[in-house]
Amino acid sequence: MTAIRLPEPESAVVARRDVIVKDLVAMLGATSVIADEDGRRAYETDAFTAYRCMPLAVVLPDTTDGVAQVMAYCHRNGIKVIPRGAGTSLCGGALPAEDAIVIGVSRMNKVLEIDTPARFARVETGITNLAISAAAGPLGFFYAPDPSSQLACTLAGNIAMNSGGAHCLKYGVTTNNVLGVKMVMIDGTVVEVGGAHLDADGYDLLALIIGSEGQLGIVTEATVRILPMAEGARPMLIGFESTAKASICVSRIIASGIVPVAIEFMDRPAIEVCEAFAKAGYPLDVDALLIVEVEGSEEEIADRLGYIAGIAQELGPSSLIISADDAQSAKIWKGRKSAFGAIGRKADYLCMDGTIPLSQLTYVLEEISNICKRYGLGVANVFHAGDGNLHPLIMYDANNARQAERAEQAGADILKLCVAAGGCLTGEHGVGIEKRDLMRVQFSDVDLAQQMRIKSLFDPQWLLNPAKVFPLDGRPELTAGVADPAVAAE
Amino acid sequence: MSELLRPAADWELKSMLAQFGAQNLAVEIVGAGSKRAIGHPVQAAALLTTASLRGITLYEPTELVMSARAGTPVSQIEVELASRGQMLPFEPLDFGAALAAPVGLQTIGAVFATNNSGARRISVGSARDHLIGLRGVNGRAEIFKSGGRVMKNVTGYDVARALTGSWGTLAVMTEVTFKVAPLPDDIATLVYTGLPEDLAVEMMSLAMGTPFEISGTVHLTPKHAARIATAPVGGRATSITALRIENFMKSVRYRKGRIMEALKAYGQPMELDLEASLGFWAEMRRLVPVRFSDDILWRVSTSPRKAADLVATLRRHMPVEATYDWSGGLVWIEIPDCADAGAADIRRAVAIAGGHATLIRAREAVRREVEVFQPQAPALEKLSRGLKDVFDPQGLLNPGRMYQTM
Numbered sequence A: 001m002t003a004i005r006l007p008e009p010e011s012a013v014v015a016r017r018d019v020i021v022k023d024l025v026a027m028l029g030a031t032s033v034i035a036d037e038d039g040r041r042a043y044e045t046d047a048f049t050a051y052r053c054m055p056l057a058v059v060l061p062d063t064t065d066g067v068a069q070v071m072a073y074c075h076r077n078g079i080k081v082i083p084r085g086a087g088t089s090l091c092g093g094a095l096p097a098e099d100a101i102v103i104g105v106s107r108m109n110k111v112l113e114i115d116t117p118a119r120f121a122r123v124e125t126g127i128t129n130l131a132i133s134a135a136a137g138p139l140g141f142f143y144a145p146d147p148s149s150q151l152a153c154t155l156a157g158n159i160a161m162n163s164g165g166a167h168c169l170k171y172g173v174t175t176n177n178v179l180g181v182k183m184v185m186i187d188g189t190v191v192e193v194g195g196a197h198l199d200a201d202g203y204d205l206l207a208l209i210i211g212s213e214g215q216l217g218i219v220t221e222a223t224v225r226i227l228p229m230a231e232g233a234r235p236m237l238i239g240f241e242s243t244a245k246a247s248i249c250v251s252r253i254i255a256s257g258i259v260p261v262a263i264e265f266m267d268r269p270a271i272e273v274c275e276a277f278a279k280a281g282y283p284l285d286v287d288a289l290l291i292v293e294v295e296g297s298e299e300e301i302a303d304r305l306g307y308i309a310g311i312a313q314e315l316g317p318s319s320l321i322i323s324a325d326d327a328q329s330a331k332i333w334k335g336r337k338s339a340f341g342a343i344g345r346k347a348d349y350l351c352m353d354g355t356i357p358l359s360q361l362t363y364v365l366e367e368i369s370n371i372c373k374r375y376g377l378g379v380a381n382v383f384h385a386g387d388g389n390l391h392p393l394i395m396y397d398a399n400n401a402r403q404a405e406r407a408e409q410a411g412a413d414i415l416k417l418c419v420a421a422g423g424c425l426t427g428e429h430g431v432g433i434e435k436r437d438l439m440r441v442q443f444s445d446v447d448l449a450q451q452m453r454i455k456s457l458f459d460p461q462w463l464l465n466p467a468k469v470f471p472l473d474g475r476p477e478l479t480a481g482v483a484d485p486a487v488a489a490e
Numbered sequence B: 001m002s003e004l005l006r007p008a009a010d011w012e013l014k015s016m017l018a019q020f021g022a023q024n025l026a027v028e029i030v031g032a033g034s035k036r037a038i039g040h041p042v043q044a045a046a047l048l049t050t051a052s053l054r055g056i057t058l059y060e061p062t063e064l065v066m067s068a069r070a071g072t073p074v075s076q077i078e079v080e081l082a083s084r085g086q087m088l089p090f091e092p093l094d095f096g097a098a099l100a101a102p103v104g105l106q107t108i109g110a111v112f113a114t115n116n117s118g119a120r121r122i123s124v125g126s127a128r129d130h131l132i133g134l135r136g137v138n139g140r141a142e143i144f145k146s147g148g149r150v151m152k153n154v155t156g157y158d159v160a161r162a163l164t165g166s167w168g169t170l171a172v173m174t175e176v177t178f179k180v181a182p183l184p185d186d187i188a189t190l191v192y193t194g195l196p197e198d199l200a201v202e203m204m205s206l207a208m209g210t211p212f213e214i215s216g217t218v219h220l221t222p223k224h225a226a227r228i229a230t231a232p233v234g235g236r237a238t239s240i241t242a243l244r245i246e247n248f249m250k251s252v253r254y255r256k257g258r259i260m261e262a263l264k265a266y267g268q269p270m271e272l273d274l275e276a277s278l279g280f281w282a283e284m285r286r287l288v289p290v291r292f293s294d295d296i297l298w299r300v301s302t303s304p305r306k307a308a309d310l311v312a313t314l315r316r317h318m319p320v321e322a323t324y325d326w327s328g329g330l331v332w333i334e335i336p337d338c339a340d341a342g343a344a345d346i347r348r349a350v351a352i353a354g355g356h357a358t359l360i361r362a363r364e365a366v367r368r369e370v371e372v373f374q375p376q377a378p379a380l381e382k383l384s385r386g387l388k389d390v391f392d393p394q395g396l397l398n399p400g401r402m403y404q405t406m
């Protein structure tokens, strides 16, 4: 695809490549530096695969100190840095640049401390999201934010994107679950913000760091809240003949005073694909399916599910299935969590991530379907309904340039629709390069300038992940030389 | 202090701040202004109150979201929420009783400006966690917004949350949007008496490690406990440790039993029903255990594991009464009046335990001398200064309120 422009690489930096690689090897040792073409190829994109670019080099330090050395080196030499976790970003957040060094934290994946009485875990950020829960699990605890990519994605990426997941309705997103971080600044200084206590002192720098998409520093360690596991959890499936009824059902559940752990929504195309993939027992004759999960003891669960079923019954659901046992529950969630992957087997897709006020759900879903029809593209919807975080998956054929372009246009139209409906461009995936040029739809120049001043405070030369988040025009100086779009393309 | 300014609209506030900027004059920002005499006295040419920025601008009970202009009294917000069976989940404290100031005036803007959260913070998060958007005017006299009205939003940097706890030193919030929650059907409280502090913290931590979603854990040393009036807890001369359980009725009954079973080793608790629970936790919210006196009051945030040790260490230097909240993660420390407010000893103890200490109550002469907020490590202080420059380069807003030289 070609629509998103990327800055022209600095030829002076690219020309010094050999020297730079030698310096990096001297600093970290050859095993931590990837300079050959095949090795670098693995890092040329993230899960926003339409855009690719080979980095100057990739380093995978083992320690915070190693990260600090490389950062100080890049700072001294004016070399750009792309922080990277597992590369599952859906918005091109980890997309490299030809004149940039990728600093990956994936080798820093140790659990440093788990303290159950004080309910925190201190970990290196290259650990995968699921590995934190796996380490805390035997002690009866878990780490709450659960992005569908949790098997692969790192805490580092979660922190950078302020990632969410299906169970965030009850437990909050990353920013609500991180107590402290150790971060390497671009000049190599290491700062510690927050710690094992519940509220950090002074200005809330953690709030800025979490969700800053790798633009303020490289986070190498974090202290996260861990929570005791519920006695049990069970989902139910509620199918409706229309999305309108499903969205009324969501509102009524929430208004009734119950906040389930999760309320997930799938439309017909999503149900079909996920059912074929996971054999979860999803009903196939409905236009909208809700997965509603509650937690507690057997009796508490039965009571709450009964109550929710009562609310649903009033709306005349086409089907209402309460999971019979853990095996079925696991299948139900497997279907949901592999939705993107399952749809990805059928077609290439662009995953949008706008959030809208729940009251607008029916209207927005209808409009999304109209928009995609207009561009002649299919769309599947599978998303976090409890908090209005939509995930329309626009299906297209990546080998068809016209279609790819139309998919991007449809995506932009959908995001504008979300903002117009009172929502935002992205609920959990981040801005990256994908939504960068739409930022003015949501923010005024004053809002953006204020955010960019924060960027400049942490990173005065804009070396950290510079091509992301903020539109390339209207930045403080540094934006000279926007490349011909062709350079960005494959 | 010559002027009292009451802007009633964003643009009015903007033009006021622009004028101060043009003359390079500082301005002190208050909500209801009930606590201005505390912390470092702010030297400013004018006092600006958000009191005329008033009213609830959006309330969607089915989406658990509310927006209000910054000067709206919390009391008004809570009445409106209660009428739809909802509440502010982080139960902001009212400092009136602790500071000999009027009770019930506090504004919603100030709640977020000070990240003011009560006992339920331990289970549902702080004021900061519930803020999802705001509008405001910064020290550059620019009107800006951050976040929005939807629950999940990662578009751009999280400026809204970064302004919580900034004490009006970065920007004046004019409208805040926040998450609300349903009121629980039922509440019960288990009260254990006579536990020493270390055991109490141990028990509270253990309780928080159960799956029963305890929504309040406090421990009061005997003198603090004696100030509680709610029967049957009131007027005892022993320490008390209270655990709150909230949910639908059947669940509360079930969980109460399970918790008592799990904590058998700590004794047989008293059980408070819904009404007594409401009374007790309302007293906690008004900070009755540390109500106004000549004693000095500190607020210490630390890891629960370190809390009891920290207090024990201090007792080697001075008499200490303590109220532990957040299962020990927050300690209200009361010590007799003294010249440096005990700052040297307290900050040393906190440095060892990890966390930070804020001076909440002391005579004015003492407050002039002692740093109210925890002094920061150099690298962090540099960032704090930088952030102040980003929002308020001329230093117009509340100069010295948080840090004397900022």
Ligand SMILES: Cc1cc2nc3c(=O)[nH]c(=O)nc-3n(C[C@H](O)[C@H](O)[C@H](O)COP(=O)(O)OP(=O)(O)OC[C@H]3O[C@@H](n4cnc5c(N)ncnc54)[C@H](O)[C@@H]3O)c2cc1C
Pocket: A046, A047, A082, A083, A084, A085, A086, A087, A088, A089, A090, A092, A093, A094, A105, A125, A146, A147, A148, A149, A152, A153, A154, A155, A156, A157, A158, A159, A160, A161, A162, A163, A164, A165, A166, A213, A214, A215, A217, A218, A219, A220, A340, A341, A428, A429, A465
């Ligand atoms: C199938 C699939 C399902 C997904 N489901 C969800 C979901 O349910 N919820 C959700 O929120 N997201 C989801 N995502 C998106 C993605 O997984 C998240 O954004 C995730 O947090 C990225 O983590 P990562 O380790 O892969 O980071 P990367 O993709 O490597 O990087 C992401 C961003 O973090 C920055 N970064 C990386 N490491 C650091 C560091 N140490 N310090 C500072 N910045 C750093 C990068 O520069 C980049 O901007 C999904 C993605 C896929 C492919």
Ligand SMILES: Cc1cc2nc3c(=O)[nH]c(=O)nc-3n(C[C@H](O)[C@H](O)[C@H](O)COP(=O)(O)OP(=O)(O)OC[C@H]3O[C@@H](n4cnc5c(N)ncnc54)[C@H](O)[C@@H]3O)c2cc1C
Pocket: B028, B029, B030, B031, B032, B033, B034, B035, B036, B038, B039, B050, B070, B071, B093, B094, B095, B105, B106, B107, B108, B109, B110, B111, B113, B114, B115, B116, B117, B167, B168, B169, B171, B172, B173, B174, B299, B358, B359, B360, B361, B372, B398, B401
């Ligand atoms: C020294 C001290 C320490 C305290 N520590 C804590 C604490 O750690 N935790 C806690 O929960 N509570 C704390 N409080 C209490 C809390 O500040 C008060 O309960 C509450 O702020 C009083 O409400 P008010 O409307 O009277 O605010 P005011 O006293 O009028 O204002 C409080 C602060 O908020 C700022 N402010 C008010 N409105 C706005 C606005 N719209 N935009 C930007 N800034 C604004 C003011 O400038 C001032 O700095 C503390 C109070 C003091 C004096």
